[in-house]
Amino acid sequence: MNALYHANTAPRKKSRFTLLLAAVAAGAMSAGALLPQTALAQEAASEPTNSQSFLQVYGPIANTVTGETKNWAGAAGRIPELKAAMKNRKDRHATGNFMLIVGGNVNDDRMRREGIELMLGSGLVPAEDVARFHYYSGSLAYNYDDTDPARESWKRAVDAGYADNDGDVFNDPQYLITQSFVQEDRQSEAFEFLLPYLEANAAPGTGQNDRLIRLGLQAAIDTDDAQMGNRFARMLIEDGNTVETWKVGLQVVAMMNPMDEKPELEMYRLMREAGVITQRPEYIRYIEAADPRLMSNELDDVLAEGLRNDLFQTSGDQYYMDVKQVIDTRKATDVRELDQTVAEGRNGDAASARIAGDILYSLDDYEQAAGFYQLAAERGYNGDAAHTRAGVAHTMAGNYAEAMSAFDEVGGEYAVIAEFWALYAQSKMAAVSAPASVAEPMMDDAAPASAT
Numbered sequence: 001m002n003a004l005y006h007a008n009t010a011p012r013k014k015s016r017f018t019l020l021l022a023a024v025a026a027g028a029m030s031a032g033a034l035l036p037q038t039a040l041a042q043e044a045a046s047e048p049t050n051s052q053s054f055l056q057v058y059g060p061i062a063n064t065v066t067g068e069t070k071n072w073a074g075a076a077g078r079i080p081e082l083k084a085a086m087k088n089r090k091d092r093h094a095t096g097n098f099m100l101i102v103g104g105n106v107n108d109d110r111m112r113r114e115g116i117e118l119m120l121g122s123g124l125v126p127a128e129d130v131a132r133f134h135y136y137s138g139s140l141a142y143n144y145d146d147t148d149p150a151r152e153s154w155k156r157a158v159d160a161g162y163a164d165n166d167g168d169v170f171n172d173p174q175y176l177i178t179q180s181f182v183q184e185d186r187q188s189e190a191f192e193f194l195l196p197y198l199e200a201n202a203a204p205g206t207g208q209n210d211r212l213i214r215l216g217l218q219a220a221i222d223t224d225d226a227q228m229g230n231r232f233a234r235m236l237i238e239d240g241n242t243v244e245t246w247k248v249g250l251q252v253v254a255m256m257n258p259m260d261e262k263p264e265l266e267m268y269r270l271m272r273e274a275g276v277i278t279q280r281p282e283y284i285r286y287i288e289a290a291d292p293r294l295m296s297n298e299l300d301d302v303l304a305e306g307l308r309n310d311l312f313q314t315s316g317d318q319y320y321m322d323v324k325q326v327i328d329t330r331k332a333t334d335v336r337e338l339d340q341t342v343a344e345g346r347n348g349d350a351a352s353a354r355i356a357g358d359i360l361y362s363l364d365d366y367e368q369a370a371g372f373y374q375l376a377a378e379r380g381y382n383g384d385a386a387h388t389r390a391g392v393a394h395t396m397a398g399n400y401a402e403a404m405s406a407f408d409e410v411g412g413e414y415a416v417i418a419e420f421w422a423l424y425a426q427s428k429m430a431a432v433s434a435p436a437s438v439a440e441p442m443m444d445d446a447a448p449a450s451a452t
Contacts, residue, residue, distance in 0.1 A: 178212065250270065
């Protein structure tokens with residue numbers, strides 16, 4: 001399938017992390033790195049202290065990089081001596097600090113990461129720096145393509161409360177973990193990590209998690225996982241509640257959930273109501289699913305809308321002219337025979353009640369239409385179809401609580417579309433109950449954010 005989202009989704013490697021780790025190294029030096037043996041001993045004024053045997057090894061090695069002529073390569077070659085001399089956690093912290101700085105000067109990411117891990121393992125990294133050190137450890141592992149340890153370190157950073165505050169989501173550990181799984185075609189593990197995080201950190205209407213959700217949504221599309229696609233589409237809509245997020249979310253749902261014409265009609269009705277039908281083929285699918293012989297007045301409005309959007313032409317457009325002819329022939333009949341249709345719906349069978357509901361819906365009498373759909377369900381008409389249409393009619397009438405109750409009754413092939421109509425009704429209900437000064441996000445006239 002086509003990519004939903006084409007932005008730069010690859011985790012950024014050395015250029016960014018090198019700068020960040022330089023800051024870590026600079027901060028680490030205050031803990032005694034690269035100091036002579038006597039100064040290091042004096043710095044350990046409280047427990048734990050460095051072992052004397054370690055200090056005897058550390059001093060000469062540190063001196064090779066503290067003079068005017070620094071022998072970084074020589075110091076790197078003597079790291080095994082320093083590691084072998086470690087006796088306690090103070091020794092491990094000092095060794096890790098030294099390795100971090102030396103590794104930076106000889107461009108050895110493995111050495112730098114091992115140094116950070118030694119420092120973390122010592123238990124002497126200040127509590128406020130622990131999450132940051134885990135993040136940098138993961139970044140270094142990623143630099144040399146050791147992705148499993150990278151993810152583990154990033155997860156520890158998340159668990160420790162790390163927050164990347166540079167405004168670039170591509171550097172967030174949650175994004176990096178998810179994207180690294182996706183790049184290895186391990187989408188199920190990406191979902192397993194990402195979904196609990198998004199659910200625990202939901203911020204409806206803020207767009208806060210937009211990039212992360214789109215990353216999951218694209219992974220679902222790439223693996224043809226309709227269930228996951230539906231979940232991420234819903235999250236995207238709830239997270240932003242804008243015309244653009246509704247458009248992307250509903251397009252994904254329509255693409256990943258093949259439907260028969262009847263449930264598909266409710267999908268296109270929702271897309272139209274949300275203001276996200278923008279293409280001629282979408283209007284045509286709407287018209288074909290509804291059938292102009294049955295819902296002529298509704299489809300007359302649909303045709304007019306497509307005409308206003310320059311997607312149909314009054315001349316030279318054979319499809320438009322053919323449909324318009326059917327509509328013009330039928331819509332006056334529906335109005336003229338309405339009383340008879342309603343009487344048959346009240347006194348007839350389930351199908352008669354459903355037809356009455358369809359005609360009334362087409363004539364914008366949504367409240368009465370909802371009653372006939374409910375009647376059709378009670379008389380044995382397809383309950384999922386009838387309750388879905390009742391819910392849609394209640395939504396259009398502004399009876400949102402009744403709509404939610406109707407959608408709760410829906411299952412089977414109508415379940416997905418009923419879920420998203422219920423989400424729409426819920427958003428409308430929330431907008432109605434919001435303070436008058438709060439604008440409804442979906443009705444905002446501002447240009448929608450780019451999908452790319």
